[in-house]
Amino acid sequence: MPTAIPSMMTAPGRLRFGGLGLLLLTLTGCGDSAPAQNAGPPPRPVQVTTVAFRPSEADRTFVGVIRARRESDLSFRVGGKVVQRLVDVGDRVKAGQVIARMDxxxxxxxxxxxxxxxxxxxxxxxxxxxxxxxxxxxxxxxxxxxxxxxxxxxxxxxxxxxxxxxxxxxxxxxxxxxxADLVSTVDGVVVSTSAEPGQVVSSGQTVARVAPLDEKEAVVALPETALALARASEARVTLWAEPGRGIPAKLRELSPQADATTRTYAARFSLEGADDTVALGMTATVTLRPAGTAQVASLPLSAVFDKGLGPHVFVVDPASKAIAARPVAVVGYTDRAVLVAGGLSTGESVVAMGAQTLEPGRVVRTVSAQ
Missing domain, CATH: 1.10.287 (Helix Hairpins)
Structure with a gap:
């Protein structure tokens, strides 16, 4: 006879539990434990930009050359034959020193x-x-x-x-x-010579040119659109030989007439405190910065939002990565940026995109904006 399977039913509607039934009940009870606590939303990735203040009006630069403020052309007061020239280009001379002699x-x-x-x-x-x-x-x-x-x-x-x-x-x-003895009238350096021994020169003909070194200037050629800027700007001169050094300068002379060939105006900027390292003939860059120009930070248009309390931006805390709304002073707009004059500090990180969808206190993961 076939073996009878033990029935789990002892009576209608009643179950009979053995060892297997107890195991199933135990496993079912373990699945009913309390749910894990909510850890909060993950950090939201946002694009940020670094605040950097710059002049609201861009500086303009012009390339020029270092010159002496004055240059003296030395010549004999009588005509005759030059028998000796005692200096060469680049020599330093003193007032009263003999430059050349005539027969x-x-x-x-x-x-x-x-x-x-x-x-x-x-x-x-x-x-x-x-x-x-x-x-x-x-x-x-x-x-x-x-x-x-x-x-x-x-x-x-x-x-x-x-x-x-x-x-x-x-x-x-x-x-x-x-x-018959040609002497220097100033202390300076010989920048050029135009007579050689044996040459017969006339009265007043230049023999040597001496430039005093007490005052030096940067000479540049300005277009007519920069004349007003030159008069009302703060000037600074940098040398190509020392690009990290800036020398304060002041406009001393602006030509009233344009050059017939280049149609530019000669401008001479006197250098304040130029030492012997500033040699004559050096190439210089004159930077013109409009006086009184405000410092502004350029931010993306999407970084600023206004919910009825004025323009604000979200600033990211560098330690906690939480964002905080901060009011800013907007001074103008361009086609792709908003100009902010106050409310921020240089080096702070500001949310560049999606500020309208964020809430204060939200932890974010920053990505630098291009």
Whole structure:
């Protein structure tokens, strides 16, 4: 006979539990434990931008060159043959130092001629003076006519004038001989030479150019659209040789007429406190910053929201990554940004997109915005 399966039913509607039934009940009871506690929403990823304040009006830069404020063209005051040039380009000179020498032979002969003429004029004066006295005495005694006495007196006056002219000619000849040595009139550096030994130069022809080093300037060419900016801006000069160094500058001279070729205006900016490291001829960049320009931060348009309490932004706390709403002062808009003048500090992180969908206190995961 087939083995009978033990029935779990002892009576209608009643179950009979064995060891297997107890195991099933135990497993069912374990599934009814209390649900795990809610850990909260995960950090929401948001794009952020870093606050950086800059002038509301962009600076303008112009390339120029370092020059001395004054340059002296040195030349002989008389013409002649150059026999010696004692300096070269780049040499430092002192006031009174000899720059070049001219052949003095002709000037020395001219001086000797003037000295001889002066001696003759002095002797002539002595003779005419003696004759004038003698004829004056003879006229008083009646031995000479008044006309003769007057002629002697006029001869004496002429001799006085001749001696005076000879004295002037002698002084001029001495000066000319002294002009044979060309001396510097200022302390500075020789920036150019234009005469060589053996060359015959005329009076006033430039032999050397000396630039004083006490005042230096940056010379730039400005377009006509930048003239008003140059007059009303703060200027700063940087050298290509030292790009990290800025030298305060001030507009000293602006040409009233444009250059006929370039149609630009020459502007000279004097440098304040320029030392010997600022050499003449260096390439410089003049930066013009409008005076009184406000500092503003440029933020994306989507970073600012207004829920009836004025413009706000969400600032991300660097430690907790929680966001907080902060009011800001908006001063203007561009096609892609909003300009903020107050309420933020440089270096803070601001939510750049989706600020309208966030709530204060929300923890976020930041991603830098492009």
């Amino acid at each position: 003095p032979e002709d000037l020395r002969l001219e001086l000797q001629s003037a000295e001889a003429e002066f001696s003759a004029a002095r002797a002539n004066l002595a003779q005419t003076t003696s004759e004038d006295k003698r004829y004056s005495t003879l006229t008083q005694r009646g031995f000479a006519s008044t006309a003769d006495q007057e002629r002697k007196g006029l001869a004496k006056e002429e001799a006085v004038g001749r001696l005076d002219r000879a004295q002037r000619a002698l002084d001029l000849a001495r000066n000319k001989l002294a002009y």
